[in-house]
Amino acid sequence: MIALFAGALLAASPLPARAAEADPVADLLGTFAAQEPGMLIGFALVLGLIAFATTTAVVHVGFRRRAMERESFAYGEISRLEARIEESRALLMAEPQIVVVWRDPAAAPEIIGNTPAFTGVVSPTRILAFGTWLSPGSAREIEAGVDRLRATGMPLALTLVAQDGRHVEADGRPVGSAVILRLRDITGVRLDHARLQDAYRALDAQTSALHTLLDALPAPVWVAGEEGQLRWSNSAYLHAVEARDAQEAATRDLRLLDQSGRTLAARAHAEGRAFAQRLPVVVAGTRRVLDVLEVDAGGGLAGIALDATEAESVRSELAHVVRAHRRTLDQLATAVAIFGADQRLVFHNAAYVNLFELDPSFLDDRPTDTAVLDRLRATRRLPEQADFRLWREDLHSAYRAMEPKEHWWHLPGGRTLRVVSAPNPEGGVTYLFDEVTERLALESRYIALTRIQSETLDALAEAVAVFGSDGRLGLSNSAFARLWRLDPALLKGHPHIDAVAEACRPLAADNAVWSRLRAALTGIEARMPTEFRLERTDGIILDGSTQPLPDGGTLVTLRDVTDSVRVERALVERNQALVAADHLKSTFVSHVSYELRSPLTTIIGFAQLLDDAALGPLNTRQRAYVGHITESSAALLAIINDILDLATIDAGSMTLELGEVDVRTAMEAAAEGVRDRLAEGGIRLAIEPGSAAGTFRADSRRVRQVLYNLLSNAVGFAPEGSTVTLSAERRERDVVFRVRDTGRGIAPEIGARVFDRFESHTTGSRHRGVGLGLSIVRSLMALHGGKVSIVSPPGGGTLVTCVFPLEAGAGRAAAE
Numbered sequence: 001m002i003a004l005f006a007g008a009l010l011a012a013s014p015l016p017a018r019a020a021e022a023d024p025v026a027d028l029l030g031t032f033a034a035q036e037p038g039m040l041i042g043f044a045l046v047l048g049l050i051a052f053a054t055t056t057a058v059v060h061v062g063f064r065r066r067a068m069e070r071e072s073f074a075y076g077e078i079s080r081l082e083a084r085i086e087e088s089r090a091l092l093m094a095e096p097q098i099v100v101v102w103r104d105p106a107a108a109p110e111i112i113g114n115t116p117a118f119t120g121v122v123s124p125t126r127i128l129a130f131g132t133w134l135s136p137g138s139a140r141e142i143e144a145g146v147d148r149l150r151a152t153g154m155p156l157a158l159t160l161v162a163q164d165g166r167h168v169e170a171d172g173r174p175v176g177s178a179v180i181l182r183l184r185d186i187t188g189v190r191l192d193h194a195r196l197q198d199a200y201r202a203l204d205a206q207t208s209a210l211h212t213l214l215d216a217l218p219a220p221v222w223v224a225g226e227e228g229q230l231r232w233s234n235s236a237y238l239h240a241v242e243a244r245d246a247q248e249a250a251t252r253d254l255r256l257l258d259q260s261g262r263t264l265a266a267r268a269h270a271e272g273r274a275f276a277q278r279l280p281v282v283v284a285g286t287r288r289v290l291d292v293l294e295v296d297a298g299g300g301l302a303g304i305a306l307d308a309t310e311a312e313s314v315r316s317e318l319a320h321v322v323r324a325h326r327r328t329l330d331q332l333a334t335a336v337a338i339f340g341a342d343q344r345l346v347f348h349n350a351a352y353v354n355l356f357e358l359d360p361s362f363l364d365d366r367p368t369d370t371a372v373l374d375r376l377r378a379t380r381r382l383p384e385q386a387d388f389r390l391w392r393e394d395l396h397s398a399y400r401a402m403e404p405k406e407h408w409w410h411l412p413g414g415r416t417l418r419v420v421s422a423p424n425p426e427g428g429v430t431y432l433f434d435e436v437t438e439r440l441a442l443e444s445r446y447i448a449l450t451r452i453q454s455e456t457l458d459a460l461a462e463a464v465a466v467f468g469s470d471g472r473l474g475l476s477n478s479a480f481a482r483l484w485r486l487d488p489a490l491l492k493g494h495p496h497i498d499a500v501a502e503a504c505r506p507l508a509a510d511n512a513v514w515s516r517l518r519a520a521l522t523g524i525e526a527r528m529p530t531e532f533r534l535e536r537t538d539g540i541i542l543d544g545s546t547q548p549l550p551d552g553g554t555l556v557t558l559r560d561v562t563d564s565v566r567v568e569r570a571l572v573e574r575n576q577a578l579v580a581a582d583h584l585k586s587t588f589v590s591h592v593s594y595e596l597r598s599p600l601t602t603i604i605g606f607a608q609l610l611d612d613a614a615l616g617p618l619n620t621r622q623r624a625y626v627g628h629i630t631e632s633s634a635a636l637l638a639i640i641n642d643i644l645d646l647a648t649i650d651a652g653s654m655t656l657e658l659g660e661v662d663v664r665t666a667m668e669a670a671a672e673g674v675r676d677r678l679a680e681g682g683i684r685l686a687i688e689p690g691s692a693a694g695t696f697r698a699d700s701r702r703v704r705q706v707l708y709n710l711l712s713n714a715v716g717f718a719p720e721g722s723t724v725t726l727s728a729e730r731r732e733r734d735v736v737f738r739v740r741d742t743g744r745g746i747a748p749e750i751g752a753r754v755f756d757r758f759e760s761h762t763t764g765s766r767h768r769g770v771g772l773g774l775s776i777v778r779s780l781m782a783l784h785g786g787k788v789s790i791v792s793p794p795g796g797g798t799l800v801t802c803v804f805p806l807e808a809g810a811g812r813a814a815a816e
Contacts, residue, residue, distance in 0.1 A: 097184030098127055102150060103177065113183075127183075134168075135161045142170055150179055159186065159197065167195070217304075220256055220283075220290075224301045228262065229253055231300065240283040240305075256281060256305060257292065265294050269301070278308055334434050341427025343369045343399065355417075355433055356381050369396065369429075383409045395421065398429045416440060450475070462559050469552035471497045471522040483542075483558060497521050507536045520546045521554045534558075541565045600640065604633045642776050649779045656699040656783055663692045663728050663735060666700060670707035671726065677715050684723045685711070692728035696735045696806045702780045703804070709773040710739040710800050717743035717798060734786070737802045745792035754790060777802070 098113035111127060126132060128146075130139040138160035145156035155173040162168055172181040211232075214221045220237035224230050230250045233241075240256055243249035255262065261279050268275035274295040281290045289312045294303035326347055329336045335352035339345055344366045353360060356376055367375075373392055376382045385391040398405055398421035409417040420432040457464050457477035463484075466475040472494045481491060484504045495503075501514040508514075513534050520530050527548040534542045541562045547555040607629045610618065618626065645654065667687050678685055707726070714724045718741040729736045746754065755778045774790075781788045786804045793799045 097182060100127070100181040100183075102179040102181075105150070133163055135163055138162075138168075145170070146172065146181060149174070149181070153179070156181075161198070167198075219307065220305045222256065222303050223297070224303070226300060228255075228266075228301065230255070240281075242284055258282075261292065265292075265303075269294075269296055272296075275303075278312070281305065283307075334432055337372075337431045337433075338424070339369050339428050339431070341399075343396075343428075345369075345372065346428065352433065355435065380412050383411060398423055399427075462557050464558075465500075465556045466549070467497060467521045467554050467556065469522075471518070473497070473500060474553060480558070483560070507538060507540075508534055509537065510534060517544075517546070517556070521556070527554075600633055600637050604630065604637065607633060642773070645776055645779075649783065654783065656702060658697055658699055660695040661698045661700040661703050662695050663730075664689045666703045666707060667726055667728060667737075669704045670711055673704075673708045674711045674715050677712070678724075681715065681718070682720045683715055683718050686723055686725045688725060688727040690727055690729050692730040692735055694730065696730075696804060698784055698804055702784070706777050706780050706802060707737060707739070709777050710737075710802070713773055714739050714741040714743075714798070714800070717741055719743060733806060735804045735806065737804070738799060740793070740797055740799045742797040745796055746790060746798050755788070 098111065101110040101112070103110070109128070130142050134142065138158075141158055142156075142160055145158055148154045149156050149172045153174040156170060157172075158170040160168040160170055167186040168183055169186050170181065170183055172179070174180075211234075215234040217234060218236055220240045221234045222230060222237050223232040230253055233243075233246055233249050237256060238244075238246065238249055241249055241254040243252070243254055248254075257265065257279065258281070261277075261281070264277060264279075265275040274293065276291075276293045278289060278291050281288055281292075283290070288307055289309045290305040291308045292303065292305045294301055329347070330349040332349060333351055335355040336347070336349045337345065337352050338347040345363060345368075346366070348363055352358075353363065357379070358372075358375065362375070370392070373382065373395075377388065383391075395407070401421075401423050404420055404422040407419040407421065409419055411417060414437065415435060416437045418434040418436045422430045422432070424430055453475060454477070457475060458479075460477055461479060463480040463482075464475075464477045465473060465480050468474050473491060473496075474494065476491055480486070481488060484507060486500075486503055490499070490503060497518050501518070505514075513532055516530070516532060520527075529545065529547050531543070531545045534544060536542070539562065540560060542558045543561045544556065544558045547557075549555055607626050611623065611626045611630070664687075667689065671685055671687060674685070677683075711724065711726060718724050722742045725738075725740045727738045727740075729738070755774050774788075778788055781802060781804075784804055786802060788800065788802045790798060790800045
């Protein structure tokens with residue numbers, strides 16, 4: 001390239017002559033340039049290219065040599081690193097451990113190591129299922145540590161326990177962007193340390209549980225040093241010494257036992273034995289008796305104090321009761337002998353000595369039960385027995401029994417003893433001896449006398465019962481049990497009068513009579529004969545009497561007077577009813593006639609007078625008010641007239657004014673009375689005389705009243721726009737009127753009561769009334785000797801039928 005540049009320069013600018021002479025090449029070039037300038041330029045270019053190629057070749061050879069050297073070095077470094085990786089993996093695999101590497105949180109971790117040999121889990125990824133090869137506690141611990149490590153990078157170092165008992169060390173930490181967890185078996189000193197740590201944890205848990213249990217005990221518990229200084233105490237101890245907490249109790253060295261108690265305890269410990277004694281101790285300012293137990297716990301003392309105050313009090317009280325019991329037994333007429341568990345005599349009272357006439361010195365030597373029986377047998381104070389040994393063994397079975405047993409001893413000479421052998425809870429037997437010779441004789445005579453009395457009482461027709469002074473039933477006959485339907489088992493139990501009254505209460509609940517009877521039976525003063533009457537719920541009436549008896553008891557007799565009382569009451573009630581009814585009717589008719597109808601007539605008259613235009617004009621509202629007064633007064637007058645008619649009928653003073661009644665005229669007259677109500681409700685009335693044209697014999701006014709009441713009732717129940725039908729039919733012996741509406745009809749349970757007085761059932765209709773219309777209809781029909789009925793025919797509505805005989809007097813007697 002340099003030559004090329006030189007040639008170019010030479011060709012471009014001529015050189016001085018002196019310079020050309022000095023350089024032959026220059027001369028040659030100058031000559032050549034002078035002769036062939038174009039060739040010189042080409043020659044210069046060739047030389048430049050040769051120089052450039054040579055330089056490039058040299059540079060390329062050097063670069064290639066250096067590249068080969070670097071490649072050789074890289075291959076050597078790769079081989080070295082691979083060898084180191086293999087060496088590291090071999091070293092890693094040489095130790096029984098597992099390494100888990102998380103490089104990407106979203107990718108599966110890399111697991112290095114022989115997982116089946118380490119955990120027994122076939123699948124390597126199952127190594128992270130810690131619960132399959134670790135204990136439950138260790139699995140929970142490692143799972144929580146791994147979650148913290150991956151989430152926050154917090155290192156973990158745990159000692160785990162496998163399900164097969166092996167100890168495993170877990171070490172986890174972040175390394176760069178990755179997270180590494182290493183698991184390896186613990187061996188050698190570290191294994192011993194891990195086991196000691198587990199043992200420490202178990203002992204710590206046991207100690208904590210023991211402390212919790214001791215702290216919950218109501219008895220004081222403490223732990224002290226060898227010199228007695230307090231180290232630990234429970235809540236009961238702190239309460240006993242009145243300390244706020246264990247620190248204060250230890251600091252102040254508050255002792256539960258006083259100086260004398262501590263001295264006794266120190267002496268026992270010095271002798272190498274536990275201290276156990278019942279001591280008086282002040283607990284929270286109160287003196288109590290405690291059973292104290294303090295033992296040497298190896299390097300210290302441990303003690304507990306159980307409250308024995310109540311036990312000590314009970315023991316003292318028991319000793320006092322036993323002494324009092326024995327003094328009491330010594331005063332009894334019943335002979336008592338107590339033998340201990342060793343079958344030796346422990347106690348006997350004076351009655352025992354007197355009953356068997358035994359030597360007191362013999363009894364003071366505490367003889368055995370067998371020796372006492374032998375002594376009694378020798379003096380013939382035992383029953384004669386064919387096999388005495390078997391009899392004695394049966395008697396001594398009480399030492400092994402659980403329940404008392406009763407024996408009867410029939411002694412030579414006719415004496416009889418009742419013997420009870422009762423086993424003692426602490427061992428031994430208590431014998432009770434009662435001489436019952438005279439009592440048996442008296443009981444025999446008493447039973448015979450009672451049987452005679454019972455048979456005598458059972459023969460009586462009256463109910464008889466004898467109660468004692470304590471109010472308990474002594475005797476009763478069968479009539480008494482039948483009268484009150486009492487259970488024989490109840491009577492055999494000699495119940496109290498309260499129990500008898502309770503059993504009889506379902507039949508007689510008169511508390512006043514039972515209280516009076518109880519006072520007569522249990523009263524102490526002023527015991528006088530009494531008489532009473534008792535009415536039972538089943539209608540039976542009883543006359544009773546009590547008679548005091550000389551022995552303090554009371555004789556009670558009961559006699560059934562139901563029939564006579566019923567006849568008497570019936571006569572009295574009948575007479576009173578007749579008198580009252582007559583008086584009531586007379587009073588009612590007079591009051592209604594004068595007190596109600598007369599003023600009402602006056603009101604109606606004045607209302608009609610006000611409505612008269614001759615007295616002055618009324619405005620529309622005033623005329624409406626007067627109309628309302630007139631209508632209401634007329635309705636009230638109709639009710640009063642109905643009441644008077646019923647009263648007159650009931651009094652039997654109503655008479656019919658019989659005459660010829662035209663059927664059609666009567667029907668139209670009755671229809672005229674309800675025209676206004678028909679127009680008000682938009683109801684049409686259909687009158688159908690049918691085949692009943694003509695006349696029949698009856699009271700025309702009462703016939704119209706009957707038909708009017710029936711039409712009024714039908715119009716009240718008929719719906720708006722409907723039709724009410726009044727029809728008539730003449731038959732061979734009677735005339736039949738029928739009134740039918742198309743309302744709701746009448747229910748069967750109401751149909752039986754509609755003719756009763758003051759029975760009014762609106763059933764949702766416009767009908768309002770006091771319930772006298774149909775009652776008057778029935779009464780008037782009865783006066784005519786006819787009959788009335790009401791039904792709900794097919795198709796709905798209500799049909800009322802009135803049957804008048806052609807001759808009003810013909811059927812009246814039969815109707816009555």
